[in-house]
Amino acid sequence: GAVVSQHPSRVICKSGTSVKIECRSLDFQATTMFWYRQFPKKSLMLMATSNEGSKATYEQGVEKDKFLINHASLTLSTLTVTSAHPEDSSFYICSAWDRVKYEQYFGPGTRLTVT
C-alpha cells in the first residue's frame, strides 16, 4: 500500500524553541494533506488541511501563527510548531490523500515533548 513518512519520529525541545515536522508521501502525489494532534487516550483532532500551492485551512481554535504549515510540493508538507510550550507536547500525525486510489493514508506520527 501507499506509504506516508514523518520525520522526526520523536523530538524533545526546550520551551520557546520551534520544531519542524515533515510529512512525505513516498509513492503517490498528494494535493491534500492533513495534520492531526492526539493527546494520550484521546482521539485524533484535525488541526488543519494543507493544499499544495495554497494556504492551509485551519480548524477552529487552532492558531495558524503558532502552527505553520507549508505544502510546497505534491509529496511534502511541513508543520512548524513555533515558540513551543509544554502544553504543545503531543502526538502529531499527518495524512495524505491519494486522489487516484481515493484513499487517505497516515504517517507513523511524531511524538513531541516540550520541556
Next chain:
Amino acid sequence: DAKTTQPTSMDCAEGRAANLPCNHSTISGNEYVYWYRQIHSQGPQYIIHGLKNNETNEMASLIITEDRKSSTLILPHATLRDTAVYYCIVRVGGGNNRKLIWGLGTSLAVNP
C-alpha cells in the same frame, strides 16, 4: 462531533472472529463508511471502506445494513497483533474537503 457511535471496548479470543459494531444513523446518501485502526503510539492504518455494498479485502469484511444506519467490521481470525483501537468514520465533504471526524473508537483486546 463524530457522526458514529461505537462500544468503548471489546474482547476477543485469539483465532476467533472479532465483530465490531458501529452506528451511523445520520449518515448521508453520499457518505462512505471508513474503518481505521491504531496500534499504540502509531499512526492509524486504513482497513476498509464502503458505501452500501458489503466489502471484503485481505484484512477484513465490512457489512453495511440496508438502511446504512449501522455497520460491522469483521476480523475473521483475530490474532494478538490485531489488538488496537478501531475507528469507524463517515467521510464528510467532497472535492478537496475530505475531513475525517474521529470518535473515540473501540479498544479491541485479543486474548490468547
